[in-house]
Amino acid sequence: MIEVREISKRYVDILALNKISFTVDKGELFGIIGPDGAGKTTLFRILATLLLPDDGSARVNDWDVIKQYKKIRKNIGYMPGRFSLYQDLSVQENLEFFASIFHTSIKNNYENIQTIYEQIAPFKNRKAGALSGGMKQKLALCCALVHNPEVLFLDEPTTGVDAVSRQEFWESLIELKNKGMTILVSTPYMDEASLCDRVALMQTGRIMEINAPEAIIQKFSKKLWAIKADNTYHLLKDLQSFQHIDTCFPFGENIHVTLLHGEADMNDLRKYLQEKQHQELTITTILPVIEDCFMDLMTEDILH
Amino acid sequence: MFAFIHFVKKETYHIFRDKRTLLILFGMPVVMIILFGYAIRNDIGRSDLAVVDEAHDAYSAKLIAEINASAYFDVVKVLPNEASIDNSFRKEEEKIVLIIPPHFGQHLFQPQTGKAQVRIVADASDPNLATSLTNYATAIINTFQGHISTISQPPLAIIQDVRMLYNPEMKSVYEFVPGLMALILMLVSAMMTAITITREKETGTMEVLLASPLPPALIILGKITPYILLSFINALLILGFGNFLFHVPVHGSLILLLAESVLFILTALSLGILISTVAVNQQTAMMISLGGLLMPTVVLSGFIFPLSSMPVALQWLANFIPAKWFIIILRDIMLKGNGWGYVWKETMVLLIMTLFFILLSIKRFKIRLS
Numbered sequence: 186m187i188e189v190r191e192i193s194k195r196y197v198d199i200l201a202l203n204k205i206s207f208t209v210d211k212g213e214l215f216g217i218i219g220p221d222g223a224g225k226t227t228l229f230r231i232l233a234t235l236l237l238p239d240d241g242s243a244r245v246n247d248w249d250v251i252k253q254y255k256k257i258r259k260n261i262g263y264m265p266g267r268f269s270l271y272q273d274l275s276v277q278e279n280l281e282f283f284a285s286i287f288h289t290s291i292k293n294n295y296e297n298i299q300t301i302y303e304q305i306a307p308f309k310n311r312k313a314g315a316l317s318g319g320m321k322q323k324l325a326l327c328c329a330l331v332h333n334p335e336v337l338f339l340d341e342p343t344t345g346v347d348a349v350s351r352q353e354f355w356e357s358l359i360e361l362k363n364k365g366m367t368i369l370v371s372t373p374y375m376d377e378a379s380l381c382d383r384v385a386l387m388q389t390g391r392i393m394e395i396n397a398p399e400a401i402i403q404k405f406s407k408k409l410w411a412i413k414a415d416n417t418y419h420l421l422k423d424l425q426s427f428q429h430i431d432t433c434f435p436f437g438e439n440i441h442v443t444l445l446h447g448e449a450d451m452n453d454l455r456k457y458l459q460e461k462q463h464q465e466l467t468i469t470t471i472l473p474v475i476e477d478c479f480m481d482l483m484t485e486d487i488l489h
Numbered sequence: 490m491f492a493f494i495h496f497v498k499k500e501t502y503h504i505f506r507d508k509r510t511l512l513i514l515f516g517m518p519v520v521m522i523i524l525f526g527y528a529i530r531n532d533i534g535r536s537d538l539a540v541v542d543e544a545h546d547a548y549s550a551k552l553i554a555e556i557n558a559s560a561y562f563d564v565v566k567v568l569p570n571e572a573s574i575d576n577s578f579r580k581e582e583e584k585i586v587l588i589i590p591p592h593f594g595q596h597l598f599q600p601q602t603g604k605a606q607v608r609i610v611a612d613a614s615d616p617n618l619a620t621s622l623t624n625y626a627t628a629i630i631n632t633f634q635g636h637i638s639t640i641s642q643p644p645l646a647i648i649q650d651v652r653m654l655y656n657p658e659m660k661s662v663y664e665f666v667p668g669l670m671a672l673i674l675m676l677v678s679a680m681m682t683a684i685t686i687t688r689e690k691e692t693g694t695m696e697v698l699l700a701s702p703l704p705p706a707l708i709i710l711g712k713i714t715p716y717i718l719l720s721f722i723n724a725l726l727i728l729g730f731g732n733f734l735f736h737v738p739v740h741g742s743l744i745l746l747l748a749e750s751v752l753f754i755l756t757a758l759s760l761g762i763l764i765s766t767v768a769v770n771q772q773t774a775m776m777i778s779l780g781g782l783l784m785p786t787v788v789l790s791g792f793i794f795p796l797s798s799m800p801v802a803l804q805w806l807a808n809f810i811p812a813k814w815f816i817i818i819l820r821d822i823m824l825k826g827n828g829w830g831y832v833w834k835e836t837m838v839l840l841i842m843t844l845f846f847i848l849l850s851i852k853r854f855k856i857r858l859s
Contacts (some may be wrong), residue, residue, distance in 0.1 A: 233700045235858045254856075255702070263700040269693035273506045274499065285495035286701045328697075 186211040186336060186367040187232065192241035194227050201227040203390040204241065209369055209383075214362040217371040218378045218475065219387030225371040226266050228387075229340040232369070233263040246335055259287075262329035266340040266371075268321050272314030276305055276324055279313050280331060287332030294333045301327050301357050319350025326357065337361065339370040343377065355380050375476035386479050393482040398475055405473040405481060407431070408447045411439040414463040423461045427454060434480050441477055492703060496711030503685070504715055513681065518673045518723050522730040525665045536622055537583035539566040541574070544593035548637070552589065552607070555633045561625040571610075578612045585622045586610045597637070666731040667819030668792030671812035673727060674750065675757045675786045678720045680778035682713050682761030687774040690765075696858060705856055713758050720757070724750040740826030749822070749832070752839055753815040759846035760811070766853040786812040814838045 187209035194202040201224045209215040217225050230236040232245055234254035243250045245257045270279045280302075284290050295302075305323050308316060313324060322342050329337060339358075343351045355377065362368055362382075370381070378384045378398045385395045394401060414420040421440055424433040429450040431443040444450040451468075458466055504510050538556065542549050557564040562585075568577060574586050588608040596605040609626050613619035686709070689695040698708055724747070731737035739746060760782060768774035787793060789803065790812035796804055807813050814835040821827040821835075 230696075230858060235696060235699055237857060258700055259702040261700070263697065265693055265696045267693040267696075269697045271499065271503070271694060272692070274502055278499070278502065282495055282499045283697075283701075286492050286698070286703050288492060288702075 186213070186246060187215075187369060188244040188247075189228075189232070190242050192228070192231060192238045192243055194224075194231065194236065194238050194240075200390050202231075202238070205390075205392055206241075207385050207392060207395050209367060211367050212362065212365045214358060214368045214370065214380070214382045216378055216381035216384040217369065217387055218373075218375060218384050218479070219371070220373055222389070223387040224390040225387060226340055229263075229266075229338050229369070229371060233261060233338050234258060260335050262332070262334035262337045264325050264329040264337075264339045264342055266344070268325060270313045270321070270325055270328060273312060275310050275312055276316070277309040279324060280327055283328040284331045289332050291331060294331055297333050298327045298330050300360060301330070304353065317350075319346045319354070322346055322350070322354060323357075326354070330361070335367065337366055337368045337370075339368065341371050341373065343372060343374065351377070375474065375479060378475040384475070386475075386482060388479075388483055388486060391486075393486055394478075401475060401478050402473055405478050407443045407481070409471055409473050409477060410442045410451075411436070411469050411471045412442055412458075413439050413465070413467045414458070415465045416463070419461075420458075420463055423458065423463070427457055429453060432480060432484050434477075436476065441471070441480075443481070493707055493711055496703075496707070497714050500685070500712055500715045504719070510681070514677060514719055514723070515726075518677070518726055519730070521669060521673060522727055522734070525669055526731070526735045535561060535563050536585065537565045538562040538626075539568050539574075539577060539583045539586045540564055541568045541571055541586060541588040543570075543591045544589045546592075546594035548594035548597055549589040551637075552593075552630070552633050553587070555636075556587065556626070556629050559625075559629050561622075561629070574610055581612075584612045584615070584618060585626060587626065666727065666735075666737045667816045667823060668790065669731075670724060670727050670750070670819060671753070671790060671792065671815045672783070672786055673723055674720055674754055674815075675760075675782055675812055676778075677723055678716060678754050678757030679761035679764065679782050680775065682716055682758050683764035683768060683774040683778050684771050685712055685716070686762065686765035687768050687771050691770045699857065705854055706851070709762055709850075709854070713762070716758060717751075717754060720754040721747075721751065724754070737823070739823050741822035741828060745829060745832075746819070746822045749815070749818050749836065749839075752836065752843065753811065756811045756815075756839055756843040756846065759843050759850060762850040763846050763853070766850055766855070785810045789813065790816050792816060811839060811842050814842075 187207075189205055189207050192202055192205045193200070203224075205224075205228060207215075217228065219225055227236065231238050232243060232250060234250050234257050237251060246260055248256045250257060271282070274282065280291055284294070291298075301323050305316075305320055305327065308320060313321065316324065326339070326342065329339070343354055346354065351374075358368055358370065359380065372378075378401075381398060383395065383397050384401070386393045386401070396404075412420065412424070417435065417438065417440065421433065421435060424430055424440060424442060429445045431445050433440055433442045435441075442454075444454065455468065504514070540553055542553065553564055556562050565583060566577070568574060568586065571588060577583065577586070586609070588610065590606050590608070592603060593605055593607070596603040607630060609623055611619040611623050689698065689712075695708075699705070728739065728746075732739070761778070764774055764777050764781070768777055789796070789799075789807040789810045791807070792812065796807050796813070799807070818832045818835045818839075821832050825831075
């Protein structure tokens with residue numbers, strides 16, 4: 186359904202995309218996971234026919250993004266990273282407008298947007314600019330769906346949205362996927378990766394790994410600990426200077442740690458931290474999540 | 490067509506929901522007409538007048554008395570000679586001076602000895618005021634001539650020599666309407682279109698519009714259609730106000746006048762579109778419109794400063810200012826009552842300019858971002 190081959194895109198002084206390749210199957214919910222500046226938006230704009238790649242090719246629904254952009258524009262739903270609806274139009278007016286530019290009406294495709302629309306329907310006469318962050322994104326999704334597209338491109342739809350709305354948003358995506366829609370979604374939130382069928386982990390214009398989220402986690406072979414103490418900053422500094430440290434990253438109030446020789450270095454680490462006089466020290470073995478895998482891949486990436 | 494109608498509807502919502510847009514669209518033209526109109530001061534009360542009486546005879550005294558007795562002038566000062574006029578004008582003590590040369594009375598009754606002359610010198614730094622004043626003065630002198638002629642045959646003749654200091658061209662009282670029309674239409678049509686299109690870019694909605702099946706030409710057309718209509722209403726507003734408040738006539742064909750206005754609106758709109766293809770945000774669009782359109786329209790169109798007194802290079806440059814041609818057309822139709830035969834050349838110039846701008850915009854309009 187989506188086929189990206191060796192796509193590169195350079196802005197004046199940075200390489201935003203560096204030979205990206207991946208494919209998304211029909212009916213798949215595919216996630217592009219990566220921090221700000223990874224190149225997600227550039228990738229989405231190329232696929233939505235809004236930017237030309239410098240190199241490589243891409244096809245959406247078997248149409249070329251450069252030559253057959255007109256066909257693609259008729260058949261995709263695109264939700265840009267920035268809120269891009271008319272703030273001075275009401276919810277209803279926005280929806281009607283976006284339906285009209287695709288030569289359809291809300292009624293024609295109502296079942297497509299029904300579950301999402303019902304959540305924003307109580308505010309249908311409110312101006313889009315006066316909606317909360319979560320409501321805005323739901324409206325934007327409705328507008329991207331109102332013409333019943335075959336492929337949906339959602340660029341960071343949950344950024345800046347509260348936890349409850351994020352969850353509702355993802356429930357809607359999964360429902361759409363179950364109806365057979367192909368969805369490409371990007372997010373900087375690693376915890377959302379597990380909701381996708383497959384994810385591509387992206388960093389500084391390159392894809393480090395493409396796989397099902399469970400498979401990525403399974404690949405993580407190292408032993409992982411969460412360490413906590415009264416002063417997280419000092420703890421991090423001390424861990425970084427520990428001689429057998431492999432990786433250490435702050436993760437909420439914990440620090441996630443892997444060691445060069447795994448379990449074998451643990452006793453030394455305990456001693457070391459006691460010498461440094463950390464109070465309320467707790468060390469627990471944990472199972473990795475996507476973010477740990479991401480950090481691990483990133484470290485390897487830098488080393489190579 | 491379905492999408493187009495909805496697009497225009499959406500655009501109309503934008504216009505009528507934004508107070509600032511509305512203010513610029515309708516507030517500004519009205520304020521400008523009233524400001525310009527009253528700055529001209531058509532109705533002048535009693536004005537101060539100075540005399541230089543070099544004749545010192547009974548008839549010069551009679552003429553001065555007649556002027557003083559009129560409803561328009563107070564003779565406030567007697568100046569010693571012509572040379573002192575400049576000084577007196579610079580002090581802004583009066584705006585008009587009547588000079589009666591020596592032997593006025595003698596020449597009047599014995600034409601063989603010379604011609605009876607009076608000279609009127611006006612401070613034309615306010616050209617409209619100066620015209621009105623000299624018109625009043627010559628009218629009074631003509632009446633005076635009529636009075637004294639009844640006692641003599643053949644009729645007595647006073648030769649009047651009117652001189653306008655500081656602005657020898659003497660622009661008509663009415664000329665502000667064509668100029669203002671060009672200015673407002675340029676401002677409203679070009680700047681507002683440029684701003685409204687770049688706003689879509691700035692808020693990111695252009696991204697969604699481009700990713701939709703809407704053809705770019707339809708996006709632009711949908712955006713400018715309401716402005717064509719509103720600009721036309723503005724043109725009617727200016728003509729109406731000019732006629733109603735300031736009695737500015739339309740001597741020629743109103744239909745032709747309105748048709749030419751529509752053409753000029755299209756010129757301005759196409760310029761606005763062109764600006765929007767260059768500007769990345771509303772602020773840049775505004776700066777380009779003000780600096781690149783408004784300034785030349787005011788300075789180089791002949792609206793305020795006469796083109797004939799400009800350096801050759803500027804006169805040449807003025808040919809590229811659409812407003813110059815539009816003002817010529819309007820003056821021909823409104824003030825001189827000329828028809829199509831007189832304005833077709835200027836119309837062609839505007840038409841070619843418009844087509845050029847549209848072609849350039851189409852060439853420059855991007856079907857993608859950046």
